[in-house]
Amino acid sequence: MTRKAQPTSGNAVTLMDVACAANVSRATASLVVRGSPRVAAATRERVEEAMRRLGYVYNRSAAGLRSSRSGVLGVMLPGISNPFFAEFLEGIETVLQSAGLTNFLVISGEEAASEGRILRLLFEHGCDGLAICPPQDMQATSVQSLLRSGLSVVQAMREISDRFDYVGPDYAAGMRLAVDHLAGLGHRHFAFVETGFCHSATRARTAALSAALKTLGLPPAVILRARMPEEDGSGLAEAIDNLRRDGVTAAICFNDLIALSLCGSLADRGIRVGRDFSVVGFDGMAMGQMVRPRLTTIGIQPRSIGRAVAERLVARIGDRQLAVARTILPVRLIAGETTGPQD
Amino acid sequence: MTRKAQPTSGNAVTLMDVACAANVSRATASLVVRGSPRVAAATRERVEEAMRRLGYVYNRSAAGLRSSRSGVLGVMLPGISNPFFAEFLEGIETVLQSAGLTNFLVISGEEAASEGRILRLLFEHGCDGLAICPPQDMQATSVQSLLRSGLSVVQAMREISDRFDYVGPDYAAGMRLAVDHLAGLGHRHFAFVETGFCHSATRARTAALSAALKTLGLPPAVILRARMPEEDGSGLAEAIDNLRRDGVTAAICFNDLIALSLCGSLADRGIRVGRDFSVVGFDGMAMGQMVRPRLTTIGIQPRSIGRAVAERLVARIGDRQLAVARTILPVRLIAGETTGPQD
Numbered sequence: 001m002t003r004k005a006q007p008t009s010g011n012a013v014t015l016m017d018v019a020c021a022a023n024v025s026r027a028t029a030s031l032v033v034r035g036s037p038r039v040a041a042a043t044r045e046r047v048e049e050a051m052r053r054l055g056y057v058y059n060r061s062a063a064g065l066r067s068s069r070s071g072v073l074g075v076m077l078p079g080i081s082n083p084f085f086a087e088f089l090e091g092i093e094t095v096l097q098s099a100g101l102t103n104f105l106v107i108s109g110e111e112a113a114s115e116g117r118i119l120r121l122l123f124e125h126g127c128d129g130l131a132i133c134p135p136q137d138m139q140a141t142s143v144q145s146l147l148r149s150g151l152s153v154v155q156a157m158r159e160i161s162d163r164f165d166y167v168g169p170d171y172a173a174g175m176r177l178a179v180d181h182l183a184g185l186g187h188r189h190f191a192f193v194e195t196g197f198c199h200s201a202t203r204a205r206t207a208a209l210s211a212a213l214k215t216l217g218l219p220p221a222v223i224l225r226a227r228m229p230e231e232d233g234s235g236l237a238e239a240i241d242n243l244r245r246d247g248v249t250a251a252i253c254f255n256d257l258i259a260l261s262l263c264g265s266l267a268d269r270g271i272r273v274g275r276d277f278s279v280v281g282f283d284g285m286a287m288g289q290m291v292r293p294r295l296t297t298i299g300i301q302p303r304s305i306g307r308a309v310a311e312r313l314v315a316r317i318g319d320r321q322l323a324v325a326r327t328i329l330p331v332r333l334i335a336g337e338t339t340g341p342q343d
Numbered sequence: 344m345t346r347k348a349q350p351t352s353g354n355a356v357t358l359m360d361v362a363c364a365a366n367v368s369r370a371t372a373s374l375v376v377r378g379s380p381r382v383a384a385a386t387r388e389r390v391e392e393a394m395r396r397l398g399y400v401y402n403r404s405a406a407g408l409r410s411s412r413s414g415v416l417g418v419m420l421p422g423i424s425n426p427f428f429a430e431f432l433e434g435i436e437t438v439l440q441s442a443g444l445t446n447f448l449v450i451s452g453e454e455a456a457s458e459g460r461i462l463r464l465l466f467e468h469g470c471d472g473l474a475i476c477p478p479q480d481m482q483a484t485s486v487q488s489l490l491r492s493g494l495s496v497v498q499a500m501r502e503i504s505d506r507f508d509y510v511g512p513d514y515a516a517g518m519r520l521a522v523d524h525l526a527g528l529g530h531r532h533f534a535f536v537e538t539g540f541c542h543s544a545t546r547a548r549t550a551a552l553s554a555a556l557k558t559l560g561l562p563p564a565v566i567l568r569a570r571m572p573e574e575d576g577s578g579l580a581e582a583i584d585n586l587r588r589d590g591v592t593a594a595i596c597f598n599d600l601i602a603l604s605l606c607g608s609l610a611d612r613g614i615r616v617g618r619d620f621s622v623v624g625f626d627g628m629a630m631g632q633m634v635r636p637r638l639t640t641i642g643i644q645p646r647s648i649g650r651a652v653a654e655r656l657v658a659r660i661g662d663r664q665l666a667v668a669r670t671i672l673p674v675r676l677i678a679g680e681t682t683g684p685q686d
Contacts, residue, residue, distance in 0.1 A: 075448075079433075080429045080432055081426070081429050081629070082429075083424070083426040083429060083630075086424050086426060089450070090422075090450070093423075102447075102449070103450060104445075104447055104448070105446055105447070105448030106445070107432070107436045232632075232633075233633070257633075263634075263635075264633050264635045264637075267635040268635070286424070287603070287630060289575075290576070290604045291606075291634045292606075292607045292611070294607075
């Protein structure tokens with residue numbers, strides 16, 4: 001691969017050129033470029049106009065070396081094809097735009113084979129901070145690297161260390177809402193469809209499910225595993241159909257994507273979802289309310305989580321000495337049409 | 344906002360430290376760090392092991408200033424909440440990972456108020472290239488800025504200039520497939536539900552629709568506008584219901600998201616989609632095949648487009664002298680259950 005030619009510095013527009021054109025000092029032009037509030041609005045406009053006119057490009061890469069702030073933020077996700085993460089990213093984006101940071105997306109995949117490489121890239125680019133929803137097999141050594149790096153880190157949705165801030169929904173309350181909703185409709189035998197991945201968000205839900213069923217004096221749930229999105233819902237629907245003979249009348253799914261896929265495949269088998277069998281999702285993503293029957297789900301509001309994560313990260317980048325905080329956001333039941341009474 | 348403390352260079356692990364620990368020359372260590380193929384595998388492993396052990400972090404920001412290559416790639420999208428773009432990004436990601444580039448995501452929103460700011464960020468961070476699906480109101484001045492910048496640019500899905508590479512699906516063929524499919528089922532009066540946004544992907548589809556209907560001797564389609572995702576599908580379903588009285592029996596939608604939303608809201612009105620009324624989407628995203636009825640749609644394969652865009656961009660970054668190319672990818676009809684025969 002060939003390299004781009006170096007820009008000829010003799011031709012490049014300098015900050016001094018901008019300052020001259022705007023009739024201000026170089027120091028003032030520099031303040032404008034760095035987004036300082038200590039410049040009058042009219043002056044700022046004049047400088048920005050000159051920057052545009054001359055085609056001045058602020059080299060943040062060079063500036064980053066001086067100020068140790070790159071304006072770039074890392075986001076590490078276990079994947080992006082689940083629309084849940086798209087909504088989460090939108091939430092992050094709204095906050096970053098107003099904070100003047102850039103959304104630097106890293107997609108890791110749930111199998112974090114390339115995770116070491118990704119962490120190194122974050123350091124190399126001098127990211128100011130990292131919002132991370134850790135892949136399930138994130139290594140302790142990677143956590144140690146993050147701690148040593150001094151990077152501002154906020155964990156989202158999944159927790160791997162109590163040395164970093166964490167923002168996530170109240171999984172336990174969500175699971176209780178799901179169980180109480182179904183129990184209120186007369187269901188007594190549940191299946192729980194999870195992903196086979198093992199991380200804090202799975203453990204929190206599984207534990208809350210057991211506790212909620214115990215409280216109500218109901219039998220433990222049958223655990224099923226779905227491999228999404230590799231697998232369509234047909235194998236899952238077949239397993240559910242078999243469980244119906246043992247008296248299982250409702251399934252709580254790890255996320256909306258699994259729930260939607262299961263609903264489709266149950267319908268293929270002639271099972272009327274919401275009448276013959278009840279399904280509850282977990283996420284509350286927009287798509288669930290577009291389809292029919294509308295999905296009954298636990299609204300954990302991915303956009304709100306994204307916003308809260310980004311706000312915490314911006315605060316931490318601003319003040320590295322903040323005490324580590326654990327923020328649990330409220331959830332709610334979205335009663336759709338995939339659940340119905342059981343006699 | 345306070346600044347991060349500068350790393351104390353006295354404590355920082357240098358490349359020389361790594362070279363010593365690995366028992367190689369500094370030049371060899373440098374080749375490893377820069378990913379050169381001119382290093383034996385065993386040597387590379389020894390150097391990488393030393394980097395890990397010493398916690399050496401390659402400062403790509405500084406290296407970028409020397410080599411004019413940052414390893415960062417910009418992706419400018421009109422939004423991200425539509426899962427279509429998530430699938431597109433996944434396609435980009437697979438190529439970038441193997442090319443050693445970093446996926447630098449910029450979300451612009453369809454109203455590109457902050458677009459000037461975003462372009463400036465791309466330049467500031469010294470992005471090696473930009474994959475852009477331009478917002479509908481992208482200004483000619485922004486295009487000029489891009490051209491002047493010398494940045495490697497590949498347009499995806501939407502075209503704003505013939506001076507940049509373009510990769511997109513065969514919209515015209517897709518629209519012909521949709522019309523032929525519906526006409527083959529006996530439909531003669533169509534609605535076309537578009538977004539109200541005006542860009543090349545809209546124009547290409549509208550023109551192809553008119554031409555296809557004309558060829559078949561069918562009347563022009565009624566054009567409806569959907570504002571997604573702000574609006575749920577109910578207003579749209581009401582408008583469609585009114586058109587049914589005028590003999591419209593099928594709707595072709597600008598994208599799958601609109602189609603899914605419309606199908607849901609038609610069902611709410613007691614209209615059996617695929618029997619009383621036919622709906623065709625455009626995108627072929629995974630969700631459309633999860634729900635029931637399965638969506639009939641035009642598969643434009645967002646992952647394949649993402650891959651082709653990234654491959655073109657990597658090629659162009661490698662050789663700036665490549666002639667501008669226009670790559671049109673094939674599309675296919677995905678016959679689902681939302682379309683049915685019309686007597």
